[in-house]
Amino acid sequence: MKLAAEEMDRPGEPRRGGLLNILKNVAWLMGGKGFGAICSIAYLAILSRSLGLKDFGHFSLIFATGLALVALASFQTWQTVVKFGAEPSRRRDWRSFGRLVWLCGAIDVSGAAVGTLVAFVVYYGFGGALSLNPEFIDMAFWFNVALLWSRMTTPNGIVRVLDRFDLGTYVEAVVPAGRLLASLLIILLGPTVGRFLFAWAFFDLLTGLLYWIVAWRLVPKALNRETFGHFRETLTANSDVPKFFGITYASSTLDAIYKQGPVLVVGLLLGTSAAGLYRLADQLGQGIGKLSGMLTRAIFPEFAVAHTTQAIDLFRRLVRQVTLIAALGGVGVTLVAIFLGEPLLTLIGGDAYTAGAVILIPLAVAASFELASVAYEPMLYSTGHAQYPLVIRLIAVAVLGVGIFFLLPMGPIGVGIAVACGMAVSWVLMSAIVLRVMRSLVLAEKAA
Structure with missing residues (x-):
């Protein structure tokens, strides 16, 4: 991917402000996600239909375990790059920016190494507890290793803080396109869990490599030997980084437990077939959750800049505008899940997955x-x-844990209802906290 010299200078260009810039970035992300959604529906249909309910359940458990391990081993360094790199990148202080990036990259590598050890213990020590076929243990371990090393988020943060969501969209399109092409090839060769896992791992690794290449081409002055190391100096200059790392790590870990834990619970206590049924409904429900993540990636860089460059009234209006748009979107996707959930599940997975329609509704409510x-x-x-x-x-x-304990006798739908209850409580509490913080910011500005 060749970037012209003038494109590399774009990080220093003035930003378009506020909601307009968020919508621009969302448009880029939605363009990529729209393409990805079409591809994912196609390859998910191939995957679920060709493997059958039980093997799809095995695939789902391996994939969910992999995502949980990625969250446990990942420090979401992209958020640190955005928060602490916004100011030096705006000033074109590539030395400070590069040192921060190398620090985040080193933490990414350390997390992936530790995660590999944890994956070894999980699969070779507790693979039976996950109800996995013993012949899947080796391939599951290596699949998880691939996820751990491919999903480092430091380069993603570089792309986002430099406002190059267009390049991120192109890179991330590799995964859905590659998975779809691989699925078609696997159908010709003969569908197996191992072949699908290999294809998924290959394109994740390729995307991770491309992200690093794009990040380096954007800011070669930051990613060089002169800025490598200096970790102690970087931490001294950004004394809040360790605290921020710890909080975002714990938060992302809890998020992974919330999103992947129910699938693992269903597989552990209700069997792999039930896990496959739950997973397909969860895939559609989490499609809404992915929209949330996409919006977060577009919003956070803009908020990080807006908070330091705008008056509190303008910042508060920006938060209010984004919240209103997102809330309306949540209502819309819930209605789609209620009225179109069963036809979608039948279209994608076939008649064996139709029962998942009742599971999809509470999962869609949770995602909303x-x-x-x-x-x-x-x-x-x-x-x-x-x-x-x-x-x-x-x-x-x-x-969520209390809900699953009491509602598990209802089967997978009980787990789905527990997920919705937990997310509803989260929304109520988060709304109250944001209102309180915003009021305190207003009062602080008036006092100043």
């Missing part, structure tokens, strides 16, 4: 609550209140 609160976490992070999302996520996980 997540979408409605999409502006809250970036707002709290950008204003130095990252501890609140962590506490609220902890409460939501506790509600």
